[in-house]
């Protein structure tokens with residue numbers, strides 16, 4: 001028992017020097033465990049006489065309590081420190097700048113299509129669609145291009161395998177079959193545009209086997225050539241953003257319109273540089289005409305009661321002209337450098353990543 005004071009201060013020192021919860025538990029076991037130092041002393045009490053046992057027992061109990069309290073306190077301190085360390089380690093630095101969100105570019109074809117839909121939408125046209133794989137009737141015959149008609153040769157048509165009934169579906173060579181489908185399914189008045197993919201077996205700097213067209217169709221009782229001209233002049237000026245853009249209607253031929261006109265816009269080509277606007281040169285941009293009575297009749301529309309106009313143009317071509325893109329093939333090469341140069345930054349959309 002003489003050593004009790006010494007043991008007390010030893011154990012308390014070991015407690016206060018414990019740097020981890022594991023080390024502290026080791027100290028506890030060493031002092032108060034079954035075979036611990038203080039427990040060992042407790043066991044020696046039995047050998048003392050009653051007087052001495054009482055005094056020594058009390059003294060031991062005080063030390064035991066003191067050591068237990070010190071361990072509890074140290075434990076609280078170490079637990080707090082462990083929590084602090086964990087929090088510090090897991091801290092999120094909210095002041096770090098966010099990683100930049102990469103915004104993709106809109107392809108010039110998508111952009112141009114949107115512009116076309118917006119311009120004609122303002123004039124009261126709605127958008128119609130049709131299948132890419134067409135039958136002969138919609139792509140040719142109903143458009144007044146009967147079998148053996150020489151106009152069929154001009155189209156470089158992609159034919160599909162023959163079906164059981166002997167017919168051969170085609171990849172549509174123009175968006176004009178959407179005119180036919182619309183007239184078969186809707187009562188006039190009709191005022192639609194049909195933007196979409198078209199296919200021809202042709203590939204060079206100004207032709208791609210897959211390309212885009214936009215078709216327009218207006219059918220009503222009074223629709224005349226003046227409406228055709230007014231609509232297309234308005235369209236050309238709006239699309240190219242030139243208020244006084246000269247627009248010329250040149251007589252032409254299409255099997256599905258009569259009369260037919262090709263539309264040219266004014267331009268200059270000084271120094272090899274094409275500039276759209278007033279000038280002494282002309283550039284062809286689309287085909288148009290009054291819908292042929294045979295086309296109306298093929299769709300079950302009474303050509304003595306209704307008439308209208310139609311037009312069609314190549315989307316790549318007018319995109320190339322407006323945005324100065326020299327080679328049509330580059331539209332479909334998926335070259336990211338090209339997209340960064342000619343692509344459009346889409347409208348800012350609220351996003352959860354970049355914040356509202």
Ligand code: DAH
Nearest residue numbers: 174176287288289310311312
């Ligand atoms: N379908 C014609 C083509 O692909 C373009 C065209 C010309 C469409 C005159 C029309 C039109 O609707 O009236 O070459």
